[in-house]
Amino acid sequence: MRKELTIIRDEDNTITKSILIFDDPFLMRPILNPISWRILNLLAQRPMYSAEIARSLKTHEQKVYYHMRQLRKMGLLSIDRKEFIKGAMAKYYRVTHPAFGVELPFGERKLSFTSLAFMNEEILSFFDEFLHSGTFEGRIVVGSPEPHGPYKASARDGHYAVQLAFFLGRFGKMPSDFVVKLDADVKAEKEEKNNLVLIGGPGTNLITADVNMYLPIRFDERNYWAGLLNAQGRTYNGDRDGIVAKIPNPYDEEKSIIVLAGLKYIGTKSAVIAITNFSKEVLKNYHDERMWATVIRGFDLDGDGKVDSVEVLS
Incomplete structure (x- = not known):
């Protein structure tokens, strides 16, 4: 199996959708079962746990669990989150791919528009909630350049949003709203309930500080500038060390x-x-x-004093 992208065009928009391609059509048999197909359609709407699905389908939970197990083996379902429901741990599942299919070895044609030429599956997946409509949906939040917060820190990294925006602009249309916000404005205007891209550590970005406790790899709460701590207790404390992380809001x-x-x-x-x-x-x-993080370290390979390469540390 492999993932590819489909391109859907109409008069107004060009959108993409990830599709899981099966090399062996026989492997698709579980999807063709009516119960499995109904489960997939339910979970396409929102994450649910097995007992909830059984009630919606008006069938036995054991039967639902059997079909969900088959779908998980195929990689079509994954655990979204776990919650205690009536004293027991319930696992909420979600669909991993919005489309499935088989492919014959012909019919390719070169795209005539350059914006899609830059698309890569990893970015579209990582920024899915932000880009799935073809227009950026969310806020890019940078630290205020004025002294603010408990450390009276002034952010020096707000201009990095330009690099990110230039990059993301290749994957969607210009949003109608002004999407870049200062951290202090996000708090004052109570805009935390959005898709957010946070630029800058918790010492200079108040929103990063608010969500630090939820990160799989977090900044040391005793001193935000002291190091990054992973779940195993390892510390990363290089000046050029940083994280790329994604969490549910x-x-x-x-x-x-x-x-x-x-x-x-x-x-x-x-x-x-x-x-x-x-x-x-x-x-x-x-x-x-939905929850993921990695530590990276920047390097100056050409010796001009500027970061031009990175290495993944974890």
Whole structure:
């Protein structure tokens, strides 16, 4: 099996959709089962747990569980989250791909419009919630350049949003709203319940500080500039170290937050360069998870004093 992109064009828009291609059509048999197909259609609307699906389908939970297990083996379902329901742990599942199919070895044609030539599957997957409509949906949040927050810090990395916006502009149309916001304005205007791209660490970006506790790899709460800590307790404390992370928005679980941040402003620059210039390498271990993070380190390979390359550390 492999993932590819389909392109759908109408009079007003050009949109893409990820499709899982089966090399052996026989492997698609479980999808063709009526119950499996109904399960997929239910989960395409929202994540659900097995008992909830059984009630919707008016069938036995054990039968639903059997078909869900087959779909998971195929890689068509994944766990979205876990919650306690009536004293028991319930696993909410979601569909991993919006389309499935087989492909015959002919019919390709070259695209005549340049914007899609730059598209790559990793970016479209990672920024799915932000780009799926063909227009950027969310806010890019940078730290205020004025002294603010508990550390009275002044952000020096807001201009990195230009690099990111230039990159994301190739994947969708210009949004009607002004999407770049200062962290202080997001808090004042209570705009946390959006898809958010946070640029800058928790010392200079108040929104990054608010969500730091939810990150799989987080900044040391005792001193945000001291290091990044992963789940195994390993610390990364290089000036050029940064994270590329994605989590569900704790203010609205339907939304997502992407964090591009470093211990120092040069680490934040490294994180932005990682996602814009080296996305295939940085996201090679990202598989549509809603909660994911990796540590990167920037390097100056040509010796001009500027970060021009990155290495994935975890």
